[in-house]
Amino acid sequence: MGFDQFGIISFTGTTKAEQFVEFLKNNELRGTVCKECGAKFFPPRSDCAVCLSDEMDWFPITGEGTVVTFTKANFAPAGFEKDVPYALAVAEFADGIKVFGRLDKNLSDDEIKVGMKVKVRAVDLGDDRISYELTA
Numbered sequence: 001m002g003f004d005q006f007g008i009i010s011f012t013g014t015t016k017a018e019q020f021v022e023f024l025k026n027n028e029l030r031g032t033v034c035k036e037c038g039a040k041f042f043p044p045r046s047d048c049a050v051c052l053s054d055e056m057d058w059f060p061i062t063g064e065g066t067v068v069t070f071t072k073a074n075f076a077p078a079g080f081e082k083d084v085p086y087a088l089a090v091a092e093f094a095d096g097i098k099v100f101g102r103l104d105k106n107l108s109d110d111e112i113k114v115g116m117k118v119k120v121r122a123v124d125l126g127d128d129r130i131s132y133e134l135t136a
C-alpha cells in the first residue's frame with residue numbers, strides 16, 4: 001500500500017510520505033508539519049525545507065480554501081486524455097497552505113472563479129486508485 005494507488009498515473013510506490021494515501025482513504029487530505037520549526041508543507045514533505053529537520057508530523061487540511069487561480073485543460077497529458085475538459089486550480093487554505101488539484105467536474109464554468117470557496121475531498125477513481133479534488 002502506498003503511492004502506487006494515488007492518481008491515474010503511478011507514482012513512486014514507496015516513500016516516507018506514503019501514509020498520505022491511507023489518510024485520503026479516510027477522506028482526509030494531509031500535509032506535513034515540522035516538529036522543530038512548525039513549517040507546514042503541501043504536498044507533504046518528509047524533510048523540512050526550512051530547517052532541514054526530518055522530524056515531521058501530519059496535519060489535516062480542513063475547512064474552506066479560496067481559489068487563487070485556475071485553468072481549464074482542453075488538451076491532456078498521457079493518461080488523462082479521456083478526462084478533458086477539466087479545470088485545475090490552486091486554493092489557499094489556513095496557514096497559507098496552497099493545494100493544487102482538479103476542480104469538481106460538476107462545477108459549471110460560471111461557478112468557477114478566483115475567490116470562490118472550496119473544500120477538499122477524496123475521489124475514488126476506481127481500479128483501486130484514489131485522488132482528491134476541490135469542490136464547492
Ligand SMILES: [Zn+2]
Pocket residue numbers: 034035036037038039048049050051052053
Ligand atoms: Zn523545520
